[in-house]
Amino acid sequence: MSDRISEDDEKIAVGIDMGARSCCVGIWHQGKVEILPNEHGNRRTPCFVSFTETEILVGEAAKDQLLVNPSNTVFDVRTLIGKRYSDAQVQEELKHWPFRVTAGPDDKPVITVMFRGQETQYKPEEVLAMVLTKMLTIAATFVGKPIKTAVISVPAHFEDSERYGMKAVAKIAGLEKLKYMVKEPVAATLAYMCIENVEVMRSREMRYLIFDFGARALDVCLIDFEENICDVLTQSSDPSLGGQSLDDRLLHHFAQQIEKKLQTDIFVDSEALYRLKSVCEELGRKLSCSSECSTEMVWKGSEIQLSITRDEFEDMSIDLVQSCIAQVEKCLSYARKYKMEVDRFILVGGSSRIPKLRSLLQDMFGKELNDEINPDEVVAHGATIQAARNLDLYAIPGDENLSGETYCLIGPDLMPFNLGAETADGDLSVLVRRNTYINNKITGTQSFSTLFDNQTSVVLHIYEGQCPSAKDNRLVATLELSGLVPAPKGTPQVQVAFSVQEDGLLTVVAEEKEAGVRTEMSFPAFSWSHSCLSRKLTIDQETQLLADGEEKRILRGLPEYWEREGTTSLNLLSGACIQAGPC
Known part of the structure; x- marks a missing residue:
């Protein structure tokens, strides 16, 4: 049997995790979720778009352009969706972006780049639609035909303006009907429902605490699942606390080392700065599984040795880790629930792998944290399950008497x-x-x-x-x-x-x-x-x-x-x- 889906199969369930820094796409195939790799074999695709003299690059090829074409390489664009140019968050982001963002009509942000030798303006929704189109293309390549419907994820802290903006993104990308937008914590809960003991799920209520620590934000949600209803009890969010906050600590740490050694400020050289940022992202990932990491960086003919231990990293970021713990406590407080009432503590997002954070959370709850499903892929996994349920391709316990569009999986918002x-x-x-x-x-x-x-x-x-x-x-x-x-x-x-x-x-x-x-x-x-x-x-x-x-x-x-x-x-x-x- 071919790995590809039959061309006459009209029911193609696709779920997409539209992350802040990277995206992930899944498809319902042969009775289960399959996370699809991009053309480079990677299961997450960077949310970067680069405009050159000849073409528009999306994904890893665009991210590579950041060093040589920074002013025309756009990233973090999801941050602009549903925002106004004058918003404080947007103004703060402008200090760190190499590309130009200005105020357009009605104070909406406009991105200006040089494309094919001409100054061109794009709305944030148009740029993010290029990333979504890339993800749809990955799925279309797998199934052998265009994807017209999908379920996409949105962060728990998104306001209605941002959700509406995501609908516009989907429409620009060619989705004929955005079947469903699922909150990232709810998608993660769905993914874990599929591996629960069926009899346990039918016999009692299950309570999940979702710790979604992504690149740009932290969302903590307390969710109950009973009688086929996924009920969000409370949510606590910090849109300014994410993996990037930790990377920035490494960035400033190494920038001080470089300035001390070479008597120069690396922040004045955009190419060197973004090369160092890339190094910090890589070292941050390695520190999750190694006690010490080192690498070399060449700048202005000098070879710079960069090294850091996990203990040093934990010392410089302990306040950020404590802020994460505080958001968990706040979420439980809002719901007036005790930590012993939580059945599963689900980790979402690559930043949730930080050993010190995991250790404190495990001590706090006195139980093992749940990461059986890859935290980088669990949202796409759940979004794909929701897409399969929408098309009547899959039923979790309680779905048996429900059909297609008639059930309501998600409880009151x-x-x-x-x-x-x-x-x-x-x-x-x-x-x-x-x-x-x-x-x-x-x-x-x-x-x-x-x-x-x-x-x-x-x-x-x-x-x-x-x-x-x-x-x-x-x-x-x-x-x-x-x-x-x-x-x-x-x-x-x-x-x-x-x-x-x-x-x-x-x-x-x-x-x-x-x-x-x-x-x-x-x-x-x-x-x-x-x-x-x-x-x-x-x-x-x-x-x-x-x-x-x-x-x-x-x-x-x-x-x-x-x-x-x-x-x-x-x-x-x-x-x-x-x-x-x-x-």
Whole structure:
């Protein structure tokens, strides 16, 4: 029997792990997942795209161009998906990238490169689509025909704007229908479900803690699986902590050695800098299985010997390892669960191989960590299983009475951020808290009042994010309620209600019963966050018509802030309230 899939087999299940630094593709073949190698025989492909005088290179060939063509070699592009150019995270990344990123229309980032002798601009989605196309080509080569549907993974910490951006990437890459986007921790859970004892899975609930330590971010999720439902209980993320953070420690360590030896700063030479970065990535991997590593690097005619022991590396990165442990504790705390209640601790991502980190986690849980499935491939493995289930090619315990599109594998999703309104003192009054289940419909209600005497109109500023101060979060929209009865300040009682449905539909209702006025607006699924714009919506009391207004700058919630206790039930609307009547 040929290893290839028959050309008349219409059901081709493909799952793709769209990582920050590298990607992995799997296919359902002969009743199991097969991770496919690229043309170089490697099972992970670098997310690099390089533009030359004659062609566009993707993958390992593009990564090789980083040393000789850095300004036209693009990487870490997933970081830009769903972001605005003015976002603090984007501005920080710009300091380290050799390629040029500028602000385009609506403050969206634009990548500028020289291609075939001409300055050319690309959207981040277009560049990432080139990487996705590469992965689809690997699968198409294996099956002998184009791939039109697939399941792709997204990080647990992705916002709706980023998920929507990934849908755009899939469309540009030629996927006729993005069958499913699965969170990376959920995909990892799926992969391990397939190797569980069937009778155990049918008899009781299984609880998984997913420790996803990738190149650019750390996601920790607590997931329950029972009666065919994969239920995400809580998640805790640090989008700024990843394997690159550890590589950077090595980079600065060796840069200091080189500066001391040669009396020169390697950071002023981009070619030498990226060669050293590549060396640090390689040494970081080797230190996971060796107690000491060394290599040579040639720069400006000098041969530089670089060496480091595992103990030295652990000493210089112990604070980062402790930050990882803190995220695990935070995840358990959010769910109000104890570590002894976890059945499996699943490791995901190449950075999870760090011996010191593994040792501390194992001591913390008092049990063996689970890495039976390659941590570099487990997400692609799970995404492929989900693709096979979508096409009715595979059933895990509990699927037997379900068919194709009719089952719901993933349980209720969680709100990734707080949703609330700005108060008079500039605080965010939270109506719907993060990690709340989006199950059919979740609601939150608060009472607000006026800031001035005889105020006949108020304006409600709606934000999402984690910061106590409203202005440090993402402005979602501005809603105006007019027609209030003139009265002393603080007298009108404006009831504001938020509701979020399973499909992502956000509805905001503002009502003042004394005057008999009410306004309501709804955002279609994904639009209230993915638009990357805020919309000023004015709802007239009589006509109830919606009118789009000017765009506002969005401020992203900062990860170092966490929610605090809610404010009092009666809040004054902020100073932005419209003062239509006399004072």
